[in-house]
Amino acid sequence: MENWNEFLARYKREHKLSQLKLAERLHMTQGGVGHWLRGTRKPTLKTINEKIEALGLVYLQAQVMVVERDVVREAHGTYASERPLSAEALRYASFRFPVLKWADLQGDLPLAGELQEQTDYLPAGNAYWLPVENDSMNAPSGKSVPEGMLVLVDSGLEVEPGKLVIARQPGKSAVLRQLIEEGGERLLRPLNTRYPTVLCEEGCEFLGVVVRVHGIF
Template sequence: MDKWIALVKQKLRELGLSQEQLAERVGVTQGGVGHWLRGTRTPKIDMMNKVLVALGMPHLQVTLQIAPVTTIAERSAQYGPTGAEAEDDIASQYLLCFQYPVLAWAELDGPRPATSIVTEQTDYCAQGLAFWLRIEGDLMSATTGPSVPENMLILVDPGVPAAPGKLVIARQQGTAAMFRQLVEDGGQRYLRPLNPTYPKLLCGHDLEILGVVVRSHGVH
């Protein structure tokens, strides 16, 4: 809930909107919005998503997950002392997750689809229109150091500034989008595979960074 509140407050500031204007957009009272943003009341999950859409973030979808805490000791650590009745129940906590589309590499060379059937969730709150990609090939797989092997999913955030050392999705004129590490050497920038058996590519003036990789995980 704290992440959702912080995100909504941030977007209100960016858009120059008041709580009253947000309330009008989602069809509730200003007092109701005030309670949400103070954390004194929790809106239903469909209303949380409605607020995100009203603030221009339809790519963010919030879900609630139940995370069971199965022992009395764990419950006490999470929630403090519990009574006998509470000890008979399975404690749970609410987690906020964001869902982003899983795109095919070919979709990066054209307009982004309006909707995606396949999504993957994470607790990462993107700064841009983030998306997942599945790794193909072994160019970013290494025996030592950082490695992103084939079939892993990577989360790409176009809102994160690219800087040397970052893993990025990029393309140059006449080339398809590629996954590489942006590096700098002798005043020149290169796109470097993590697999040392492949050569690095000199960045041209037409280099386009599609996003910075901010998460990765294996296949379920």
């Protein structure tokens, strides 16, 4: 998985930011950001969480679940916020994202959820979990997302044909579908053929790309 330095490099690349613009978002010097991007300096866990907040990633929280053997002997511990982290320790960072309800997607995404689920995924934007509530994405073979699973959605990724997305058509509830493109038009396709494939209407919003399905991959 990515460590903090790799995540910053990906964030900079995907958002098409110069090193100076990234430094401005992080409220630090360009030189300081350069050290992080090159991996020559490692921030503390407290600093990581402060910079995550500065980037506006309100769902992201860094935790270290595995510590180095030469720091403590206990298998399950956490670093104190003032303890500097090594590159190896940062590779075990995990993050908690809210489990939202489909009703939460009717308007602006809420800032928090009653439940949280942990994963090692580092997102490009705000990420959240959603429960799969019907069999529209349950395929008899191949890629399938059965009812009852949790999907992790990253709102910072660009939607592309072939990806599983959360889409909201004007005046309708959000749905989980596969985005496809035919004849220059975007379509929302269920993996269960008993459900119809529909055209992306004008004003269709994409609320994120599915990056993980809990319990499958």
